[in-house]
Amino acid sequence: xxxxxxxxxxxxxxxxxxxxxxxxxxxxxxxxxxxxxxxxxxxxxxxxxxxxxxxxxxxxxxxxxxxxxxxxxxxxxxxxxxxxxxxxxxxxxxx
Numbered sequence: 001x002x003x004x005x006x007x008x009x010x011x012x013x014x015x016x017x018x019x020x021x022x023x024x025x026x027x028x029x030x031x032x033x034x035x036x037x038x039x040x041x042x043x044x045x046x047x048x049x050x051x052x053x054x055x056x057x058x059x060x061x062x063x064x065x066x067x068x069x070x071x072x073x074x075x076x077x078x079x080x081x082x083x084x085x086x087x088x089x090x091x092x093x094x095x
């Protein structure tokens with residue numbers, strides 16, 4: 001297993017070439033920091049958090065800074081998730 005820090009010589013995109021990265025807790029703190037770093041590195045980012053208002057603001061901020069990637073924001077409370085609700089969440093995300 002490889003471990004990566006956020007140092008500049010890390011070739012994260014070549015090692016993990018996925019088009020999207022999903023970040024939980026993305027409305028503030030460490031989650032927001034990870035989302036910003038991933039956007040900076042060229043990933044489209046799906047921001048997930050319980051608080052819709054803060055999440056929308058975080059998405060607008062990141063999209064303003066990184067217009068070359070897609071920033072999607074989708075509220076989700078992981079404490080209350082079920083298999084059915086998660087399937088519905090992904091369907092809504094894809095529409």
